[in-house]
Amino acid sequence: MSAFGASNTANTPPKFEVAQPPSDGVSSLCFSPKANYLVATSWDNQVRCWEVMASGGNVNTVPKASISHEQPVLCSAWKDDGTTVFSGGCDKQVKMWPLLSGSQPVTVAMHDAPIKELAWIPEMNLLVTGSWDKTLRYWDLRQQNPAFVQQLPDRCYALTLRHPLMVVGTADRNLVVFNLQNPQTEFKRLVSPLKYQTRCLAAFPDQQGFLVGSIEGRVGVHHIDDSQSSKNFTFKCHRDGNDIYAVNSLNFHPIHHTFATAGSDGAFNFWDKDSKQRLKAMARCSNPIPCSTFNNDGSIFAYAVCYDWSKGAENHNPSTAKTSIYLHLPQEAEVKAKPRAATSGRK
Amino acid sequence: MPPRKEICRNFQRGSCHYGDRCKFLHAAPLQSKPNNPFGFGVQNGNSFQGLNQQQQMPNPFGFGSQNNTQSRGSSDYASKTTQPKLFENKWTRSDNKQNADQPQVADHKCNDPELCKRVIMDDLKSENPQWVLSCYGHCRYGHCDITGDISYEELRAVAYDDAKSAKSLQFIIERERSLVNSKIAEFKSLEQRTHPVSSFGFTSSSFPSVNISSSTPALGFSQFGQPQNAGSRTATAYTFGQPSQFSNNQAFGGFGSQLPQTSVQTTAFQFGPTNFGNVETTARSNAFSTFGSPSILGNVSNIQSPVAAAIEITPSISLQLNDLTSGVGKNVDEGIWTKLWKAGEVPEEAPPDIYIH
Numbered sequence: 001m002s003a004f005g006a007s008n009t010a011n012t013p014p015k016f017e018v019a020q021p022p023s024d025g026v027s028s029l030c031f032s033p034k035a036n037y038l039v040a041t042s043w044d045n046q047v048r049c050w051e052v053m054a055s056g057g058n059v060n061t062v063p064k065a066s067i068s069h070e071q072p073v074l075c076s077a078w079k080d081d082g083t084t085v086f087s088g089g090c091d092k093q094v095k096m097w098p099l100l101s102g103s104q105p106v107t108v109a110m111h112d113a114p115i116k117e118l119a120w121i122p123e124m125n126l127l128v129t130g131s132w133d134k135t136l137r138y139w140d141l142r143q144q145n146p147a148f149v150q151q152l153p154d155r156c157y158a159l160t161l162r163h164p165l166m167v168v169g170t171a172d173r174n175l176v177v178f179n180l181q182n183p184q185t186e187f188k189r190l191v192s193p194l195k196y197q198t199r200c201l202a203a204f205p206d207q208q209g210f211l212v213g214s215i216e217g218r219v220g221v222h223h224i225d226d227s228q229s230s231k232n233f234t235f236k237c238h239r240d241g242n243d244i245y246a247v248n249s250l251n252f253h254p255i256h257h258t259f260a261t262a263g264s265d266g267a268f269n270f271w272d273k274d275s276k277q278r279l280k281a282m283a284r285c286s287n288p289i290p291c292s293t294f295n296n297d298g299s300i301f302a303y304a305v306c307y308d309w310s311k312g313a314e315n316h317n318p319s320t321a322k323t324s325i326y327l328h329l330p331q332e333a334e335v336k337a338k339p340r341a342a343t344s345g346r347k
Numbered sequence: 348m349p350p351r352k353e354i355c356r357n358f359q360r361g362s363c364h365y366g367d368r369c370k371f372l373h374a375a376p377l378q379s380k381p382n383n384p385f386g387f388g389v390q391n392g393n394s395f396q397g398l399n400q401q402q403q404m405p406n407p408f409g410f411g412s413q414n415n416t417q418s419r420g421s422s423d424y425a426s427k428t429t430q431p432k433l434f435e436n437k438w439t440r441s442d443n444k445q446n447a448d449q450p451q452v453a454d455h456k457c458n459d460p461e462l463c464k465r466v467i468m469d470d471l472k473s474e475n476p477q478w479v480l481s482c483y484g485h486c487r488y489g490h491c492d493i494t495g496d497i498s499y500e501e502l503r504a505v506a507y508d509d510a511k512s513a514k515s516l517q518f519i520i521e522r523e524r525s526l527v528n529s530k531i532a533e534f535k536s537l538e539q540r541t542h543p544v545s546s547f548g549f550t551s552s553s554f555p556s557v558n559i560s561s562s563t564p565a566l567g568f569s570q571f572g573q574p575q576n577a578g579s580r581t582a583t584a585y586t587f588g589q590p591s592q593f594s595n596n597q598a599f600g601g602f603g604s605q606l607p608q609t610s611v612q613t614t615a616f617q618f619g620p621t622n623f624g625n626v627e628t629t630a631r632s633n634a635f636s637t638f639g640s641p642s643i644l645g646n647v648s649n650i651q652s653p654v655a656a657a658i659e660i661t662p663s664i665s666l667q668l669n670d671l672t673s674g675v676g677k678n679v680d681e682g683i684w685t686k687l688w689k690a691g692e693v694p695e696e697a698p699p700d701i702y703i704h
Contacts, residue, residue, distance in 0.1 A: 074500060104382070114504060132501065144515075155498075155501075172496050173482055173484055173491055191488050191490055192487075194487070195470060195474070195485045196478075215481050216476040218659070229363065231360075242475070244477060246499075264477065264478075274358075275356075309499040313516065313519045315521070316506075323642065332666075340356045
């Protein structure tokens with residue numbers, strides 16, 4: 001793995017495990033934009049919140065609260081003020097949970113099929129949800145009916161949002177780009193640069209483009225503007241000999257704008273797309289990593305290690321399955337963009 | 348400020364933000380290619396109308412491998428262009444300005460079936476992702492050759508639903524396995540389809556069947572729908588991986604075949620007592636609901652699911668690889684195997700054994 005020129009070979013830094021992890025697989029993780037509160041949604045129908053306290057090199061997690069849904073929960077998002085959490089899943093509903101105030105959750109959105117992705121748009125004060133019913137719906141929380149329903153070419157598999165850029169990935173490799181200043185029309189629709197099923201998306205922090213990850217152990221870097229299309233490329237990752245694993249999660253570091261990929265091989269890596277190198281390869285875990293996220297300042301990288309169904313029901317053994325959420329404190333060398341030139345500090 | 352001796356790597360890549368202010372040397376790309384051990388190829392993802400920029404960098408790690416097909420096929424392109432000269436080339440792609448609902452034109456134009464075949468063969472040999480239930484498109488930015496995506500979460504959600512309705516783990520595993528088998532068969536049929544011309548003069552363009560593959564997930568899911576009425580429901584043509592099997596069915600009239608194109612529609616995923624998989628399938632008159640392996644048939648008959656899924660299947664002919672629209676869905680007269688073919692008459696299925704010399 002070090003053949004890719006990563007500065008260190010994969011080693012095992014201290015991993016901090018989150019206390020009282022979910023009892024079944026984790027489907028999404030998100031940190032509050034304002035504080036170190038971590039929310040995890042799980043296949044055990046629960047949405048859990050922990051407070052993460054990182055001081056010095058040490059990390060402590062304290063379970064804070066949780067709510068339940070009727071069915072597995074697939075996605076979550078925080079409101080921009082850090083007071084409320086949205087969660088949606090197989091029960092086809094989104095619950096709004098004002099957890100900082102301790103209030104009870106309220107259902108604010110509904111679809112005809114499980115809700116796979118959701119995001120809060122502070123600039124519009126709307127919640128957008130993507131579902132397997134092939135629609136994207138925008139919700140004003142005060143109203144029962146969606147503000148707008150956007151038809152998608154197929155079931156929603158991935159969604160990423162950096163206002164005003166929003167990209168939705170659907171089944172059969174469709175990618176739909178929206179300009180949220182004009183949300184009622186598709187800005188662009190394209191087919192994925194990757195050859196297999198789209199698994200995850202991440203919009204560039206500068207909104208110039210997005211990353212797309214697929215099940216074939218490949219990530220595509222795509223720029224929206226055609227004039228920058230020469231900078232588009234794809235690269236392979238999360239492969240082990242002939243084994244090709246899916247890339248489950250793509251996350252940009254909020255400060256350095258490098259990004260992390262996490263895959264079904266149980267590894268996560270940090271990359272710099274501008275210098276096109278891998279910054280750090282982390283040692284593989286024994287189970288796949290279905291989801292991961294950075295906290296608001298990039299000092300904590302949380303990732304879940306649990307079975308992601310990448311090998312079907314056969315390999316799911318509930319009695320022995322272990323679900324963990326780990327917290328990694330990235331060192332600067334791992335996540336800081338590295339110029340390829342000899343001198344450093346240009347960027 | 349005079350540039351230092353060192354070459355600006357960003358400029359080589361066409362991404363130097365400093366421009367004239369840059370303190371590194373902006374040499375012409377031809378002189379010094381960036382030392383690129385990772386082989387990140389700077390490739391254009393989109394097609395250029397009439398402009399071809401292949402950069403096939405020697406690429407041990409496969410970084411940035413793009414436009415493989417065209418580079419392979421035409422080496423003169425590789426010598427023509429190297430790095431994009433960002434400040435010199437005006438890639439005005441105004442002719443590519445598209446409406447929102449038009450997909451981007453693919454790099455690989457699929458006008459050379461040989462090239463397409465090679466790409467597909469290479470992919471199917473070398474790239475075998477662990478997750479089988481996926482669509483596939485050999486063309487970057489191009490449409491899928493095989494549709495019918497099922498994601499991890501979808502499969503898992505269905506399994507959890509099944510488990511809740513007290514289905515055994517064995518049942519769930521069997522169901523998933525049959526899905527996987529059908530998908531594998533689809534890929535195999537795509538592979539066979541791209542093989543050089545068969546003895547019957549079928550060219551690849553005469554097989555729109557590749558898109559039938561989209562039927563399989565529905566087929567699989569129909570197992571816990573209500574597949575009892577196999578005759579009415581399974582009017583989906585299945586894969587053509589095993590021609591002999593089809594010839595048998597043809598002889599027996601097929602499993603629920605002889606159906607006129609029923610306009611049936613798979614709707615979106617609904618967990619609960621409704622339909623599954625918005626998979627479009629092509630119903631064909633000689634439609635065979637045979638599955639890749641007889642065991643699946645066995646499964647179908649055994650399944651008694653409380654979920655009443657009336658799976659409806661659209662006979663939409665999603666011809667994604669070619670624009671062939673003729674000759675589909677007609678009842679094939681046996682005499683067709685013995686007479687001279689005219690355009691549009693080429694049957695989709697392989698002929699029965701008796702006609703094979």
